[in-house]
Amino acid sequence: MIYKPQSALIIVGHGSTVNPDSSGPTFDHAEAISRQGVFGEVCCAFWKEEPSLRQVFHMVDADEIYVVPNFISEGYFTQTVIPRELELDGPITTRGARTIKYCEPVGNHERMTELLLRRAAAVAPGVSPSETSLFIVGHGTDLNDNSAVAAKREGERIRERGLYAEVLNAYMEEAPLISDWDALSTQPNVVVVPFFIADGLHSYQDIPVLLGIEQEPTAAASQREIFRKNPRSLRGRTLYYASAIGAEPLFADLILEQVEAFDLQHSTIPAF
Amino acid sequence: MLRLTQTLTQWLEKGGAEIGEVRIGVREKEFSLCHRDDAGREDLAIFHGPEAARGLSNLDDHGAYRPLKSAPNLRHGWALFISGIEALRHALDYFYPAMLGVWRSHEMRTLSPVPLRETLERQTGMYAVTRKITDRQAGAMVADFCRTDGGCLKRILWPLAPGTPVPSLPVEKTNAFAPAGVMPLLCHEACNLLVARAREVVKKGEHLA
Numbered sequence: 001m002i003y004k005p006q007s008a009l010i011i012v013g014h015g016s017t018v019n020p021d022s023s024g025p026t027f028d029h030a031e032a033i034s035r036q037g038v039f040g041e042v043c044c045a046f047w048k049e050e051p052s053l054r055q056v057f058h059m060v061d062a063d064e065i066y067v068v069p070n071f072i073s074e075g076y077f078t079q080t081v082i083p084r085e086l087e088l089d090g091p092i093t094t095r096g097a098r099t100i101k102y103c104e105p106v107g108n109h110e111r112m113t114e115l116l117l118r119r120a121a122a123v124a125p126g127v128s129p130s131e132t133s134l135f136i137v138g139h140g141t142d143l144n145d146n147s148a149v150a151a152k153r154e155g156e157r158i159r160e161r162g163l164y165a166e167v168l169n170a171y172m173e174e175a176p177l178i179s180d181w182d183a184l185s186t187q188p189n190v191v192v193v194p195f196f197i198a199d200g201l202h203s204y205q206d207i208p209v210l211l212g213i214e215q216e217p218t219a220a221a222s223q224r225e226i227f228r229k230n231p232r233s234l235r236g237r238t239l240y241y242a243s244a245i246g247a248e249p250l251f252a253d254l255i256l257e258q259v260e261a262f263d264l265q266h267s268t269i270p271a272f
Numbered sequence: 273m274l275r276l277t278q279t280l281t282q283w284l285e286k287g288g289a290e291i292g293e294v295r296i297g298v299r300e301k302e303f304s305l306c307h308r309d310d311a312g313r314e315d316l317a318i319f320h321g322p323e324a325a326r327g328l329s330n331l332d333d334h335g336a337y338r339p340l341k342s343a344p345n346l347r348h349g350w351a352l353f354i355s356g357i358e359a360l361r362h363a364l365d366y367f368y369p370a371m372l373g374v375w376r377s378h379e380m381r382t383l384s385p386v387p388l389r390e391t392l393e394r395q396t397g398m399y400a401v402t403r404k405i406t407d408r409q410a411g412a413m414v415a416d417f418c419r420t421d422g423g424c425l426k427r428i429l430w431p432l433a434p435g436t437p438v439p440s441l442p443v444e445k446t447n448a449f450a451p452a453g454v455m456p457l458l459c460h461e462a463c464n465l466l467v468a469r470a471r472e473v474v475k476k477g478e479h480l481a
Binding site for chain 1: 275276323326330331337338339340341342365369370372373374376377383386394396397460461463464465468
């Protein structure tokens with residue numbers, strides 16, 4: 001367990017200018033970590049919201065600052081946008097009295113597989129995995145974004161455990177498309193877990209339309225009075241749709257473990 | 273440099289009572305916050321703790337999302353009670369993210385405004401096109417998008433380019449002066465919303481060309 005009362009933690013999220021729930025989990029994890037008192041200061045920064053990446057260093061007093069991207073994969077944002085906007089030189093940046101330590105994104109954590117399995121089990125209690133098709137759904141895009149690669153990696157890891165009758169990957173914008181979920185799967189039960197950071201535009205509004213749960217995109221989760229119910233009988237199957245993996249409270253632990261991993265990787269071993 | 277909570281404490285001791293649309297009342301180390309338009313109202317919904325500020329600042333009076341927290345559309349009808357200066361700092365960072373820190377940096381003369389051209393030049397991906405915006409287009413865009421009445425309450429400290437101020441902005445929009453008791457909201461660099469708008473302006477221009 002780390003304890004850094006003299007240091008600050010900045011959790012970086014994508015955020016959204018259209019969906020009020022996109023930044024919610026990032027703030028939730030920051031509040032959970034703040035309550036633990038592990039860091040002297042904890043705050044968030046976003047690409048699309050405030051505080052912005054250009055503002056956030058003004059918000060902290062500490063000279064030692066850890067930055068953890070709350071992103072599902074390495075890619076354009078973690079490798080280009082965040083370092084550019086924060087003016088980072090690499091994993092460790094020294095600026096005056098300050099040292100900024102840039103950690104791996106949360107999605108890279110090896111316990112992600114465990115969280116996905118946990119979420120899949122929680123959304124379909126009492127349902128036998130041996131009669132269930134499990135979908136791990138990623139965005140899929142032509143940007144320099146490895147979200148599809150990360151979703152595929154997690155799919156393989158879960159498949160290796162042999163728990164579910166089948167484990168499939170599907171995407172919003174590239175084949176295999178999640179909209180073909182009934183043709184892609186064979187089992188009577190279908191569990192869909194969005195490999196996304198938040199129940200924002202994609203996982204709350206877009207994917208339900210692609211699955212056929214909704215006819216058209218609904219309002220955002222926080223702007224609706226009715227929450228979705230599971231399961232749904234659809235296209236001859238029993239469909240369970242989970243909330244985004246990033247909403248899992250254990251994500252806060254993974255953020256802290258990414259800090260720990262950074263220290264382990266960059267610790268200097270005293271010479272004898 | 274004073275720590276952020278010390279900066280906030282000193283500001284309050286000197287009569288600080290308003291930031292953006294939030295009015296701050298102080299009794300001992302207890303703080304009461306409300307929309308400045310609601311000061312004196314007794315029918316406000318009561319909330320406690322800094323974390324409630326997140327929800328209060330996220331949607332406007334009509335339930336619409338507020339992606340820009342410094343837009344002049346903070347919802348009405350609430351009172352938030354907070355204990356302790358650290359919790360107040362936390363709440364203010366939900367209502368007006370980073371504004372205490374940016375103001376402190378300005379007061380300490382360590383704030384470096386970034387010209388709009390510099391912000392646009394470093395964009396990549398879908399925003400790389402924003403560098404094509406003309407000075408005339410940029411001036412009109414900022415005057416509209418960032419206008420205090422209906423756009424954004426922040427004061428714009430950055431120029432269009434080094435030595436070239438943003439044309440057509442009123443003087444009061446481009447300095448950090450604030451009346452006694454008011455902490456100004458300062459903009460030292462164009463936000464992502466403005467960069468996104470610049471993309472729309474350029475794309476629209478290309479479409480019309």
